[in-house]
Structure formats: C-alpha cells, structure tokens
Amino acid sequence: MSVIVFVLSGAFAMCVPFALAALGELVAEKSGVLNLSVEGMMALSAVMGFMVVAGTGSHVLGLGAGMIAGAGLSVIFAALVLLFRANQVAAGLAVGILGMGLSNLLGRSYEGSSVTALAKIRVPVLSEIPVIGPILFVQDIVVYLTVVLVIVIAWFLYHTKPGLRLRVIGENPETAYALGMHPVAVRLACVAFGGMMAGLAGAYASTILTPVWAQNMIAGRGWVAVALVVFGTWRPIRIALGAYLFGAVGLASLSLQSLGVGVPSQVMSASPYLLTIIVLVVISANSLRIRLNAPMALGQNFSPHG
Amino acid sequence: MSFPGLTLIPRTRTTPLQVLMVSVTTVILSVLAMVLMFSLLGAEPTTIFQSFFIEPLSSGYNIGEVVIKASPLILIAQGLAIGFRAKVWNIGAEGQLIMGAITASLLPIWWPQSDSMLLLPAMIVFGALGGMVWSGIAALLRTSFNASEIIVTLMLTEIARQVLYFLLTGSLRDPGGYNFPQSVMFPDAGLYPIIGTGAVRANASIIITLLMTIGCWIFVNRAFAAFRLQVGGLAPAAAQYAGFSQKQAIWLSLLISGAAAGLAGMGEVAGPIGRLQSMLSPGYGYAAIIVAFLGGLNPIGIFFAGFLMAIVYVGGDIALVNAGIPSAAPVVFQGLVMVFYLGASLFLRYSLVSVFTLADVKEPV
Amino acid sequence: MSLPPLAQPQYSQGEPLLRLEGVSKKFGTLVANCDVDLSIHPSEIVAVLGENGAGKSTLMKMIFGVMQPSAGSIYWRGQRVQISSPAQARQLGIGMVFQHFTLFETITVAENVALSMPGTPQELAGKIREASQKFGLAVEPHAPVYSLSVGERQRVELLRCLLQDPSLLILDEPTSVLPPTAIESLFQTLRGLQERGIAILYISHKLEEIRALCQRATILRHGRVTGTVVPKDETAHRLAELMIGREIPRSSHPKATPGEVVLKVSGLSVQEADPLAVGLKNVSFDLREGEILGIAGVSGNGQRTLARALSGEDTLPPSGQGSIEMLGRPVGHLGAAERRALRLAFVPEERMGRGAAPTMALRENALLTAHGEGMVRRGMIQREKQEAFTLKCIADMDVRSSGPAAPASTLSGGNLQKFIVGREMMLRPRVFVVSQPTWGIDVGAAALVRQKLVDMRGQGSGIIVISEELEELFEVADRIAVMFDGRLSPSRSTALTTPEIIGQMMIGLFDAGLDTAREAAQ
DSSP: OHHHHHHHHHHHHHHHHHHHHHHHHHHHHHTTOOOTTHHHHHHHHHHHHHHHHHHHOOHHHHHHHHHHHHHHHHHHHHIIIIISOOOHHHHHHHHHHHHHHHHHHHHGGGTTOBOOOOOOEEOTTGGGSTTHHHHHSEEOHHHHHHHHHHHHHHHHHHHSHHHHHHHHHHHOHHHHHHTTOOHHHHHHHHHHHHHHHHHHHHHHIIIIISOBOOTTTTTTHHHHHHHHHHHTTTOHHHHHHHHHHHHHHHHHHHHHHHTTOSOOHHHHHHHHHHHHHHHHHHHHTOHHHHHHHSOTTTTOOOOOOO | OOOTTEEEEEOSOOOHHHHHHHHHHHHHHHHHHHHHHHHHTTOOHHHHHIIIIIGGGSSHHHHHHHHHHHHHHHHHHHHHHHHHHTTOOOOOHHHHHHHHHHHHHHHHHHOTTOOOTTHHHHHHHHHHHHHHHHHHHHHHHHHHHOOOHHHHHHHHHHHHHHHHHHHHTTTTSOTTSTTOSBOOOOOGGGSOOBOSSTTOOOBTHHHHHHHHHHHHHHHHHHBHHHHHHHHHHHOHHHHHHHTOOHHHHHHHHHHHHHHHHHHHHHHHHTTTSOSOBSOOOSSHHHHHHHHHHHTTTOHHHHHHHHHHHHHHHHHHHHHHHHHOOOTTHHHHHHHHHHHHHHHHTHHHHEEEEEGGGGGGSOOOO | OOOOOSOOOTTOOSSOSEEEEEEEEEETTEEEEEEEEEEEOTTOEEEEEOOTTSSHHHHHHHHTTSSOOSEEEEEETTEEEOOOSHHHHHHHTEEEEOSSOOOOTTSBHHHHHHTTSSSOHHHHHHHHHHHHHHHTOOOOTTSBGGGSOHHHHHHHHHHHHHTTOOSEEEEESGGGGSOHHHHHHHHHHHHHHHHTTOEEEEEESOHHHHHHHOSEEEEEETTEEEEEEOGGGSOHHHHHHHHHSSOOOOOOOOOOOOOSEEEEEEEEEEOOSSTTSOOEEEEEEEEETTOEEEEEOOTTSSHHHHHHHHHTSSOOOTTOEEEEEETTEEOTTOOHHHHHHTTEEEEOSOTBTTTBOTTSBHHHHHHHHHTTTTTEETTEEOHHHHHHHHHHHHHHTTOOSSOTTSBGGGSOHHHHHHHHHHHHHTTOOSEEEEESTTTTOOHHHHHHHHHHHHHHHHTTOEEEEEOSOHHHHHHHOSEEEEEETTEEOOOEEGGGOOHHHHHHHTTTOTTTTHHHHHHHHO
8 A cells, every 4th residue: 555655656756757848848749840859858957957956956946957958959959940941850869969968978077976855845734634645745846836837738728829829830830820920939939848848857857856867867758758749649638647657657667676576677677668669559559539639730840931 | 930131942953062062061060069169168179179080090990990980880871861761760770789789699699619600691690680670660560550660769779778688687698707797708700800900900890881882872873662762751642642652661761770770780799899798889879860861861971971970989989088078979979960960951952042132033933 | 890881882983992003023033923003992893813823813912911012012092001911911901811721620710710810719709600690601610620611611711801890802713612502602792792892802713703793804914914804894705815815725525435444433432531531422433445534523522532542542441331443353452553553544633742742853753653664674763764754755745844854843833734644644544533634724734734635535545534623524524423522423424414503413412404404315
C-alpha cells in the first residue's frame, strides 16, 4: 500500500518534465511547427538552471535561466524555419544537437556536484486526508504550477479567440494570412513558448527532481515528450495524463528494482523507451483519430508571398 | 517574413558551384563561430584553430586517425542520405551501429582462436544484417502502424545501448577480464588489416566506405530506384500518382541506412577497438546526419564532408590536450555546422533580390 | 447591423462608389494588368469578364488590398485611396468572396465568422441566424464547416462578408462550384442585395450568367480593357469576340464507334478514411473502347475518390464492396503501377505536385510515368530514350518551355497540362482517365487538349472525362453520367439529352427528363 502511495505521489514530480515539455511542444505543433529540438532545449536549460542554482542558491532564478535558455534555442530554431524556410525536421535536429553539445560543454565542470532540492509544500488540512492527501497535496510548487498550466493551456486553445487563431494557423496558414492574420508572428510566439516550457522542464529536472548534475541527464525525456503529443492526440488533458502514466511507470520500475524484483537493470532502463514505441504504435495505428486532431499544416512551412 | 529592402525569389535551378559555395560558407561561419565561442571561454584563438584544423593533418599518425574516423562517418552518411532524399528520417543510426557491432562480434567471441579467412567476411555480413534488423523494426512499425520512424529509431538507439550493456555484463563478457564490461580481444582473422606503417592505425574498412561511395554515386545518378525515392521525397502525391510505393521507399531507405550503420559498427569493433565494449562510438550515428546534410545529400559531397567532420573529431582530441577544450566541442561544432548549413541553403532555393530591382525579375503570377 | 436605405436610385449617374483610373500591375516583365479603367455605382452589378489568365483576379486583388498597383489610381467615393491591406479594404466597406474559399474546415461556421469580426462565436451565432433570415441564406452557425456542401460554404462566405456591412461586394467566379439550380438562388440573393444599395463586382467567364445578371460588363483580354458594354444588348458571340479576340475553337467530333468493354465498374462503394471527404456509394458503369464517357457533377460529390479508385492511387480494400475490371480482369486490388502496366493512363486534376513533380525537370517528369517506354534497362535509366521521349512530347503538344531541362514549376498551367496529357497519350492507353482536363487553362490550350482526346478516341482508347464544365462534356463526350453525393447516375447519350436535364441530375434528380428523353427517342 505504502509503495503504491509512494509511486502515485512521486509520479507527479516525475511527470513534470514530460508534461511541461510536451505541452510546450503541443502549442508549437498546434500552430503548425514541428520542433524536434526538445531534447536539446531541455539539456541546455538543465545545465543553465543547475549553474544558476549552484551559483545563487535560488531555484526561482534557476528555473528562469532554464526558461531563457530554452527560449533562446527555440528562437534559433524559429529563425531557421520561419525566416530561412528550412525543413522543420532537419532544423529541429540541428538545434537539438547544438543544445546537447552546449549542455555537455558547460556542464563538464559540474559533473557529480549537487544543489539543494526544493522543499515540498504540505497543503494545510488537505494533506491530512488519508491516501489522497499524501498523493495530491504534498508536492513542490512546480507540480501545482504544472496542473494550473495544463488547465490554462486547454482553456486558451479551445475557449479563447487567440487560441482559435493559433489553431487555424496550424490548419491552413495561407487562408489565415488571407484573412489578415500573421502566421509567422504567431508561429514565432508559439515556438518560443514551447522553448520556455522545455526550458522550465529541463531546469526542473536538474535542480528539483534529481538535483545532481550528470552529463546527458535528460536521457531521452525530450523525445518522449514529442511522442507524448502524438500519444495525447494533440489534446492538453490527454497529454498530461500520458505524462503522468510515464512518470508512474518510471517510478514503479525503480521501486520494483529497489524491492529486489529479479529483473536486470538494463531492462528497467530500457522500459521507458520501449513503452514510448508501444504507445506510439498503438496511437498511430488509429489514423482517423490523428486526422481529426493533428494540425493539418504540421511540418509545412509558410511564407507570405512577395 | 522578408528581409528589409530585400525580397526572396524562388530559384528554378541551382548549379553545383552554388551548392559548393553554400557548404564552404557554412564551414567558414562554423569555424569562426567556434573559435569565437572558445575564445570567450578563455582559450587562445590561434591555439584553437591550430588544434582543430591544422594539427589533425600535420602528421601521418594524425592523418591515419582522421581516416579511421572519416570511414564510419561517410559510410553511415551515404546510407542516411538515400533516406533523407526520400524524406525518410532515420536518426537512430547510432543504435543500428551498436547492433551491427554486437552481431558482428558474436563470431569472433564464439571462435576466439579462429584463423579462418572467412571470419572477416562473415563478420561484415553479420554486421550489416544486425543494423538492418534494427532499422527494419522501424520500417515495419512505420509501414504497418504509421508510427513515426524518427521517434522509433531514436528510442531503439537507447534500447540498443541497454542491450549492449546487458550482454557485456552477461554472456559476452570476457571471463578473464576482471568483470570489466568488455569482450575478449578478437583474433587477427577477425580484424581489418592495417594499412599504413608504424603507429598509423588506419585500416581496410575505408575500402568498404569507398565502395559504398562509388555505389551510391552510381545509384543516385543512374538508378531508377533512386529516382523513385527522390520523387517520393520531393512530391509524395506525384509518387503515389505514378505508383511508386511509399512502403517500398521506407523499407529500402531504412534497410540501406541500417546496413551501412551496422557495417560502420562492425568496422569499429574489427578496427581500432578490436573487441566489443560499452563505448563504441563518439556519436558517429548522429554526426553522420550532419555529414549527410553538409555534403548536400550528394555522395561526393558527403565524402568530403565526412573528412571535415573527422578532422574536427581528431582536432577535438588534440584541443583537449593542448588547450583544455572540453570533449563536447566536436558536438557543438556539428550543431553549428547544421544550423549554418540550413540557414545558408535558403540561397539554394531562393535568390535574394533588392526590391528596387524587382521590376526586372520574372515571377509567375 | 445597419443597412443602407432601400430607396436608392438604380443605375445612379452620380458619383461612382469605386473608380479605377489607368491601373497597371507588372510582375517583372509580365504585365498582368495594363491601364485599366473601371467604375461602379451603388446598386449596380458590374461584370468583369475575361478568360483564364486575362488578369481578372489580379485586378480584384488590387481593389481588395491584397496587392498594390504598379501604376494608376483608385478612387473610393471620389477620394483617391491607397488600399494597402484586406483589413483596410474591409474598413472602407469592400467585401470579397474568393473563388477558393477562405474557411477553415475543422471549426464551426460561427468560429469562422468570429475570426474576422469582433465577438465570441456564441454571440455571433445569433447575428448569423438573423442575417441568414434576412438575406435568405440558410446556414447553421454551429455546424462544422467540413460537414457543409460547397453551396453551403459559399453561403457562409457571403454571410461573413455581409455581416461586415459592405457597400461593395466582389465575387470571384462564384458559380464555378454551384449546380445550376443553386445558381438561380444565388442570383436572387444578389438582386436582393442590389435593392439594398450594395454594389457588386461580378467576375466570371460565363457569358450567359453575365447577360442574365449584370447591368454593365467590363471585358478584359491580356490584362487590358477591350470594351465596356451593356451585356443584355450584346450577342454572346460579340462578347466572346471581345473576350478572346477570335472564334472559340471547337473540336471536330465524328460519331463514336464503340467496341468491346475495356473497363467495368460494378457496385463500387468506398468509405473514405478521411471523414472530411465524400466516398462512393454503389457506383457502376461500363466503358467501351473508342468512346468518351463524361462524368459531370459539382465538385466534392465523390469525383476525387472515383478518380483515385480508378487510377489505382487508392486500391480497394479486401473487405470493400464492388469490383473494377479492366480488359476482363479484376484490377481493384492492383496499385497504380500495376494498372499502368495494363495500359491505363491518368491525368489528375492537380497538375503541380501530383501529375508532375514541380521542382523536377520535364525529362524527369517524363520518366515519372513513361519509364516503361524503354527508359529503364536493368534498373538503370536510359538517358537517350528519356530525352527523345521528352522532346517528342514537347513537340507534339506544342509545349512552350525552355526545353527538357525546364522544371515543371516554370511552365504555365496550360503548357504543363499539355505536357502531362501528351505524356499520358504517348503511353497509348487502352483506358484513359482524365480529371478536369481544362481547369484554369487558357482557351487555346483547352481546345488542343479536347481535340487530342477526341483523336485518341478515334484510335480506340476508352476515355473517361471527369469535368465540372458542362459545355466541355457536351463538346467531347459520347455519353454523360452525373455524380451526386457519391452516387453515379446511369449515363445518357449526349445526343439525346440537354444541359438542363444534366443540371437537374447534378442536384440528385437522376430521373430528370427521362420522359422527354424517351419521347425524343421515339
């Protein structure tokens, strides 16, 4: 029982990097831009966040530095696809590799060092509820922030006019332009927002979730986030649920290992990647579901003529 | 979005010279950016330049090292480029390299005393098959379930790494190796012969790379299959209209690139490493993506781009010693190259024209 | 919403609402419009008449602020204006309904309207209902656009314009997507708007419509005004002459001598995977060698699905209903390449990107489908064969280009279509499927393409022509069948039917005119 509560509670923190990065990617993809540099953005922001927290002791500044780093890289990506009209897949890979390289470059001297984690907030009264209390109401501030962001993004996309504009630009940027909208500017904003979210995710991973620096610490979580967008069929709530599932599975496999269940550690380490493939296969096989939810112009560049 | 006072006009044609210019410009910008970046980190600009771009070519030994690193880069990039032209994105060549190394290693690990002439050729076949099986999984999932090959190949890379670790801590570990995660040393019959003299370590795997380059050149320029792949990449609806199978394109692209990556992995264990170990490649599978692009997806261009990237790898090792530059430097350089290349290649597709002379330029209505 | 008072003099001789003076537009060396004068008064319907490529669309885009003139002036209510964006045009009181709709398919009507005016979709739904009552344009505000027919979508476009209270409405080829009956109700709506004082610029190349609707017509040819006339007072012949500058060429059409059945489609039903598209419902027909079967219908009634099913771009699923037999053998499960190997050829409606790869040279686009003509040996491309084929195709079809190395994207629509049709004809097909053969191409190219189709029929090909242009089908086809909502009507002999009857069939009345036809036959 206590193990289950531990997993269900801890899964919230585990899922935050997945959820934040995937939501950011969702917003970019909804506007029609496939940004595959999430892994690189998370890696760079993880080291930037770590350096700032190590230097200042402030998690707020650390998370802010991560967001700036993620946004910075995403703006390079945006320049490549929006201004220089590069293929989105190739540009995402390019910026991703740059982010990974810079991360390892800057992080080398921090290898193995640690910063203090952020204390969890016990919500008064509510945290005293049996079972549910420790699962839901003993979490750090970023977990609560993530829940709020999921709701705000869902509301923004589907219940506001700017959200409507964003979605139709992802459906048909030419028509949007003909109606006087500004697809390039909107896409830039969406990509930059996606970068900030990936940055927050990366900095959270390195300074709060596991506050010890190790090279390549993001370890494919950015790619899982990209897959989660497909998994959630471009719907914010479903994506958040998918992220939670990944967090819970990851934590459960760690717990099983510590309980001495006889499974090789490599099988455990490989399980999130295997799960990603399985989930992707199951979701992608349903082409109708994808057709109704995927942004129609995803991956297609747009440039106003003239 | 257009540049102030300037506008972009689509080009109808590009010349080989323009393609070359874009690559050269990319390299110059990347070198400048890297020297600038490390200068800001406190290194001496001349030392950096010297270490990365001069010293790798300054001795026979270093040139041998460049060849050793260029060989897998070019080999993998040639395979990837075939898929990239068809917009099939295999970005998990690193995993296919690992699988190729594992399967090829099985033979010398099982017969460590072998002196058979057939051992090396059999390892070549096993290595290629290992890579193909791994990329074939991605092809199967893409063609049967429409699962993105980008994510599948990447995830398979991480899984391949875990498979390697599992085997090296288990059945393939050298029993007399003090529990280090590595296999026995291969017999000479399971190693590529060394070409060169003295300490030079370059080996005959470069011959495979040369054959692959020539084969790809003929394939791209003459084969109808290459044409079909290219139509699939440039105009998918036209390929469907003509009856060029997309599934076939995916299978062909992924199997060729998987085989090339598997061969490259085999070349590492049968070459400079000489055994199966946990560290097989400094990221050749990823760097080859950049080599493929920088080479303009052209077999000849890839050949030169591969050497450039190899020089930077060797230079990175030298710079680590000379200037204390972190070993991540080559990856940063790769990122810069790719970013600058994608930016510069805008000018392959468009020409930049001043709006004031626009009236003289023909443009379709 | 306030509308102008009803009591306005028709044919106002006062100040024009909009006046163009010497407007020109150049793209490099290409002159799209040269020295165009045009004026329109309130409550007036003025036609802008011209064939494809005459510069009508460019002119309208300048009025609507999408493009700026290279020279000349635009006056709005007597004031000289610079219309620099569609938003500014809307502010002045200009509304435009484009030929290609500017609606987003995945969202509702009200959401679409909300994108171009203030208010939430919920607030606007009421206004939309109110306006749809007032103008007689029935539309459900909460319906997603993908569920609407083409005619309904056009109503949405019109309503969206009218909600912004325009004094000038520009309509670009509004009837090209409508069945004949819907055209009449559109005209009624437009006359109603006219009575409310709204001026309408009506762009078309259809002479009869303009004679029925418009008070004046300004005629464009090669970007220049060749005349401004009162269309009711002119003969169609005279209008055509002003528009084209010569006789409209017609293909010669000897009587068909059909032979054996080359294509047999029985009970074909296809469920589109794409929920936004119309599938096929129990479609059956025969095609014989030496005849042309025309398939009429408003676009969006399943023609695309039919073309893809015939070409083999979509194969029939094993569980699918119905069969396709070519030359006596079932081909439904075969892909496009295998059907082509049985000598099926196909010209798709999208020339750029489907019928030809835009960035590839003509010689490579020849290889695309003609590789079976000896161009590939042991997997290797034979350059000389490829070059010879390309040169012959260019010469036979009078394709204007810089040669075999010219990328397809550098050709005009008409020349590219001639190239594609020529390439497919050189494959000597037994079954030839042609979709929208003359869409958007100039009169000369269209005439050549039609003539070639008739010639091929004479050489024994069985030909299917899918077209929206009734005139075209009546010119080339021996039999005509009609598609509506995924169903295909029985075919009628062209000689024994009339455009009016086919028009009735286009709205689903497949029995239309059967009695009269029977009488005529007796």
